[in-house]
Amino acid sequence: xxxxxxxxxxxxxxxxxxxxxxxxxxxxxxxxxxxxxxxxxxxxxxxxxxxxxxxxxxxxxxxxxxxxxxxxxxxxxxxxxxxxxxxxxxxxxxxxxxxxxxxxxxxxxxxxxxxxxxxxxxxxxxxxxxxxxxxxxxxxxxxxxxxxxxxxxxxxxxxxxxxxxxxxxxxxxxxxxxxxxxxxxxxxxxxxxxxxxxxxxxxxxxxxxxxxxxxxxxxxxxxxxxxxxxxxxxxxxxxxxxxxxxxxxxxxxxxxxx
Amino acid sequence: xxxxxxxxxxxxxxxxxxxxxxxxxxxxxxxxxxxxxxxxxxxxxxxxxxxxxxxxxxxxxxxxxxxxxxxxxxxxxxxxxxxxxxxxxxxxxxxxxxxxxxxxxxxxxxxxxxxxxxxxxxxxxxxxxxxxxxxxxxxxxxxxxxxxxxxxxxxxxxxxxxxxxxxxxxxxxxxxxxxxxxxxxxxxxxxxxxxxxxxxxxxxxxxxxxxxxxxxxxxxxxxxxxxxxxxxxxxxxxxxxxxxxxxxxxxxxxxxxxxxxxxxxxxxxxxxxxxxxxxxxxxxxxxxxxxxxxxxxxxxxxxxxxxxxxxxxxxxxxxxxxxxxxxxxxxxxxxxxxxxxxxxxxxxxxxxxxxxxxxxxxxxxxxxxxxxxxxxxxxxxxxxxxxxxxxxxxxxxxxxxxxxxxxxxxxxxxxxxxxxxxxxxxxxxxxxxxxxxxxxxxxxxxxxxxxxxxxxxxxxxxxxxxxxxxxxxxxxxxxxxxxxxxxxxxxxxxxxxxxxxxxxxxxxxxxxxxxxxxxxxxxxxxxxxxxxxxxxxxxxxxxxxxxxxxxxxxxxxxxxxxxxxxxxxxxxxxxxxxxxxxxxxxxxxxxxxxxxxxxxxxxxxxxxxxxxxxxxxxxxxxxxxxxxxxxxxxxxx
Ligand SMILES: Cc1cc2nc3c(=O)[nH]c(=O)nc-3n(C[C@H](O)[C@H](O)[C@H](O)COP(=O)(O)OP(=O)(O)OC[C@H]3O[C@@H](n4cnc5c(N)ncnc54)[C@H](O)[C@@H]3O)c2cc1C
Ligand code: FES
Numbered sequence: 001x002x003x004x005x006x007x008x009x010x011x012x013x014x015x016x017x018x019x020x021x022x023x024x025x026x027x028x029x030x031x032x033x034x035x036x037x038x039x040x041x042x043x044x045x046x047x048x049x050x051x052x053x054x055x056x057x058x059x060x061x062x063x064x065x066x067x068x069x070x071x072x073x074x075x076x077x078x079x080x081x082x083x084x085x086x087x088x089x090x091x092x093x094x095x096x097x098x099x100x101x102x103x104x105x106x107x108x109x110x111x112x113x114x115x116x117x118x119x120x121x122x123x124x125x126x127x128x129x130x131x132x133x134x135x136x137x138x139x140x141x142x143x144x145x146x147x148x149x150x151x152x153x154x155x156x157x158x159x160x161x162x163x164x165x166x167x168x169x170x171x172x173x174x175x176x177x178x179x180x181x182x183x184x185x186x187x188x189x190x191x192x193x194x195x196x197x198x199x200x201x202x203x204x205x206x207x208x209x210x211x212x213x214x215x216x217x218x219x220x221x222x223x224x225x226x227x228x229x230x231x232x233x234x235x236x237x238x239x240x241x242x243x244x245x246x247x248x249x250x251x252x253x254x255x256x257x258x
Numbered sequence: 259x260x261x262x263x264x265x266x267x268x269x270x271x272x273x274x275x276x277x278x279x280x281x282x283x284x285x286x287x288x289x290x291x292x293x294x295x296x297x298x299x300x301x302x303x304x305x306x307x308x309x310x311x312x313x314x315x316x317x318x319x320x321x322x323x324x325x326x327x328x329x330x331x332x333x334x335x336x337x338x339x340x341x342x343x344x345x346x347x348x349x350x351x352x353x354x355x356x357x358x359x360x361x362x363x364x365x366x367x368x369x370x371x372x373x374x375x376x377x378x379x380x381x382x383x384x385x386x387x388x389x390x391x392x393x394x395x396x397x398x399x400x401x402x403x404x405x406x407x408x409x410x411x412x413x414x415x416x417x418x419x420x421x422x423x424x425x426x427x428x429x430x431x432x433x434x435x436x437x438x439x440x441x442x443x444x445x446x447x448x449x450x451x452x453x454x455x456x457x458x459x460x461x462x463x464x465x466x467x468x469x470x471x472x473x474x475x476x477x478x479x480x481x482x483x484x485x486x487x488x489x490x491x492x493x494x495x496x497x498x499x500x501x502x503x504x505x506x507x508x509x510x511x512x513x514x515x516x517x518x519x520x521x522x523x524x525x526x527x528x529x530x531x532x533x534x535x536x537x538x539x540x541x542x543x544x545x546x547x548x549x550x551x552x553x554x555x556x557x558x559x560x561x562x563x564x565x566x567x568x569x570x571x572x573x574x575x576x577x578x579x580x581x582x583x584x585x586x587x588x589x590x591x592x593x594x595x596x597x598x599x600x601x602x603x604x605x606x607x608x609x610x611x612x613x614x615x616x617x618x619x620x621x622x623x624x625x626x627x628x629x630x631x632x633x634x635x636x637x638x639x640x641x642x643x644x645x646x647x648x649x650x651x652x653x654x655x656x657x658x659x660x661x662x663x664x665x666x667x668x669x670x671x672x673x674x675x676x677x678x679x680x681x682x683x684x685x686x687x688x689x690x691x692x693x694x695x696x697x698x699x700x701x702x703x704x705x706x707x708x709x710x711x712x713x714x715x716x717x718x719x720x721x722x723x724x725x726x727x728x729x730x731x732x733x734x735x736x737x738x739x740x741x742x743x744x745x746x747x748x749x750x751x752x753x754x755x756x757x758x759x760x761x762x763x764x765x766x767x768x769x770x771x772x773x774x775x776x777x778x779x780x781x782x783x784x785x786x787x788x789x790x791x792x793x794x795x796x797x798x799x800x801x802x803x804x805x806x807x808x809x810x811x812x813x814x815x816x817x818x819x820x821x822x823x824x825x826x827x828x829x830x831x832x833x834x835x836x837x838x839x840x841x842x843x844x845x846x847x848x849x850x851x852x853x854x855x856x857x858x859x860x861x862x863x864x865x866x867x868x869x870x871x872x873x874x875x876x877x878x879x880x881x882x883x884x885x886x887x888x889x890x891x892x893x894x895x
Binding site for chain 2: 019020036038039040042043046047050052053054056057058059061063064065066067068070071072073089093095097118119122124125126128129132133134135136137138139140141142143144145146147148149152153154155158161162165166168169192193196198199
């Protein structure tokens with residue numbers, strides 16, 4: 001049988017409520033009745049918010065935008081796992097059919113030293129932008145670069161670069177890491193650009209500045225726990241971290257040589 | 259008001275060169291004295307911010323999301339067009355120009371569209387130089403594919419994530435300028451007003467979405483790159499935060515709004531299933547290459563699709579359009595699906611869906627081939643619907659996807675307010691009555707990288723550095739008014755949530771201002787919108803306060819704009835008593851149910867001028883003059 005029947009379940013949310021960065025925060029228990037299993041997790045939260053609004057209470061604040069798994073805006077820790085139980089899936093793509101009647105579901109914001117909680121489930125991920133600002137680009141001005149086909153890029157290289165470039169910057173890797181490191185995020189950008197001929201000239205410098213920015217912004221270090229890879233909704237591989245380390249070592253040699 | 263498109267004289271091919279040669283330049287050393295505000299960080303806004311900062315201007319950039327990288331452009335899937343002619347299949351700047359003008363059903367300005375085609379090639383060069391990982395052939399050259407409305411392969415792509423990769427390229431250029439301090443970036447800010455002093459745009463008021471504060475920002479010019487308004491239909495393929503607010507505030511301050519009724523409905527989206535639904539997910543158009551669209555012949559047929567025998571199915575596109583079949587253009591496919599459902603033949607929970615069946619393709623090519631072509635789309639469909647499209651037909655239905663209408667701009671992308679510019683989907687300039695696939699990304703980047711850096715110069719050079727600061731009374735007044743607007747919304751404390759009212763607005767728009775329109779329906783829509791607007795101001799319930807993060811309040815503000823704007827859309831659709839492109843007036847169809855244009859009566863841009871709350875806006879016309887192409891009638895039989 002291929003078509004699922006309409007189905008509803010009752011669940012209990014234990015959801016993190018925090019008024020602002022200075023509030024201590026606490027879990028609030030909210031029973032939710034008759035959730036259609038066709039709804040997405042965020043649509044379920046929408047419905048809870050509608051109900052809270054009707055009751056004159058403040059809705060649960062959570063971030064989201066595209067609801068297609070591409071913008072990287074959504075994300076909470078569901079039952080201890082960033083983006084919830086389904087592998088390779090953002091929270092907005094998670095559906096309630098993954099849950100059972102009677103489930104108690106804990107929902108918390110990303111927890112990491114570098115990300116401050118703004119309200120309820122929303123956190124400040126601007127440190128990820130700051131890392132990119134420190135060097136996650138190719139230094140080229142708008143103008144008249146050479147023809148796009150002037151430098152051939154072998155298909156497998158382009159594909160590997162694309163694998164790394166698929167990062168959506170959601171921060172799940174940081175939330176999952178026991179050290180709250182942003183190494184997977186940094187390495188994805190460093191790899192993408194180091195693989196492509198256009199990014200090679202600055203590869204070493206880029207790796208150094210981005211890792212330094214990461215340290216300065218209070219992210220932890222990588223000690224090979226690999227949980228980042230396991231929770232990444234875009235399945236960004238830790239091979240990228242190995243590539244980053246290579247660039248970093250090369251950069252070390254290069255700077256000693258000067 | 260006389261609308262002057264400022265199209266340069268001379269042959270079409272030379273206009274842009276001529277313009278660039280003849281305009282006043284800002285001395286390089288003086289550029290750092292000027293400041294420019296850019297609102298929006300999609301392809302258009304990010305590209306503009308980075309490029310203007312590289313030239314030396316001081317840029318302040320704003321977006322609603324928590325990071326500029328998350329703008330709605332990120333969601334574009336299919337690709338971006340350019341006239342590179344790499345496949346040697348006969349493409350040229352002229353052909354891209356012609357396809358775009360024809361695709362828009364001859365309701366766009368020739369000179370703007372030609373310039374778009376001219377700069378398209380530089381966009382690809384620029385993106386590759388930034389490290390955008392476009393798809394490649396084995397030899398290492400860039401790969402191309404073909405897209406609807408064109409007979410050449412001119413679409414560049416990065417898997418099914420082209421928008422993401424292009425936006426991340428523009429975001430990296432923007433980030434570099436933020437790093438150097440030439441761009442000051444303000445995230446989680448929403449424009450709530452535009453400040454005009456002595457008839458010129460001098461700055462903006464934004465709500466800080468975290469603190470609720472109204473912040474004042476002054477500059478020498480303001481650039482809006484705030485995207486489209488497809489969420490006026492409530493359900494659409496657009497991101498949650500998409501809104502008409504910024505463009506609408508500009509309209510209320512005197513900028514004309516052009517062709518608001520030109521909206522595109524995409525035929526292949528996952529259907530609406532119930533009222534809890536928040537969005538409709540796009541399934542790539544490419545699926546129609548192999549899928550066959552059908553409905554049961556009998557409206558009471560409740561069997562599962564696989565149990566309905568061949569002779570009891572109606573392949574309505576193949577029947578009606580034997581030569582194009584399932585591959586008719588977006589608007590034709592959408593309208594026919596709606597017709598079937600209106601006739602009671604639709605399927606699924608709501609009866610508003612049609613089947614897209616791959617059984618024959620799988621029988622013909624094997625499951626492997628289909629999986630290779632569409633595997634990721636099938637997975638996405640399965641995850642959302644829990645149906646397996648390899649075994650049972652997909653269900654699809656059209657959804658609001660793109661808005662061709664927008665702020666009226668001239669050749670310089672300047673609105674009717676001096677110093678206020680508009681780029682990307684937020685302007686009306688290039689797609690006429692219908693946009694071709696893969697052309698929105700092209701336009702956003704063209705406007706941002708290659709047009710505005712030149713066309714903002716003459717305004718700045720002529721007007722000099724402004725001495726108006728955030729302390730000017732006009733800024734104080736505007737900020738105060740915005741606060742009062744919030745307080746008013748919070749004070750209503752009625753019974754309906756913002757979402758409930760937005761759902762109602764969506765239903766009105768879909769019913770009467772959607773895929774097919776007629777005079778009686780449009781008049782009814784106008785009345786219903788007015789009624790709903792009154793309801794809203796009496797009965798909306800917005801919890802919380804104005805002094806911290808309050809999503810309900812943000813959404814209430816956006817809905818308030820939509821409730822006024824929707825009426826302008828309906829009015830525009832009523833006024834345009836012809837069919838063209840996506841705008842089908844049922845009174846004007848060919849025998850093949852094609853849009854029947856009236857070139858004598860309506861070969862113009864309709865531009866609306868605000869005339870006070872509740873009053874009918876003033877209508878202005880910019881006649882469209884075609885010197886280089888002949889106006890023809892589309893046919894897909
Ligand atoms: C699902 C989908 C797939 C698509 N696929 C393709 C495709 O394959 N090819 C193609 O060419 N086109 C495609 N399109 C269309 C294309 O993606 C958009 O038209 C284009 O990206 C719009 O870019 P933009 O820069 O104009 O605006 P957007 O990317 O929408 O950016 C708008 C920006 O403005 C900001 N903003 C908005 N309002 C305010 C405000 N009031 N205050 C402050 N900031 C504000 C937002 O925060 C955002 O940063 C697709 C669209 C959708 C929905
Ligand atoms: S909301 Fe965009 S990835 Fe989830």
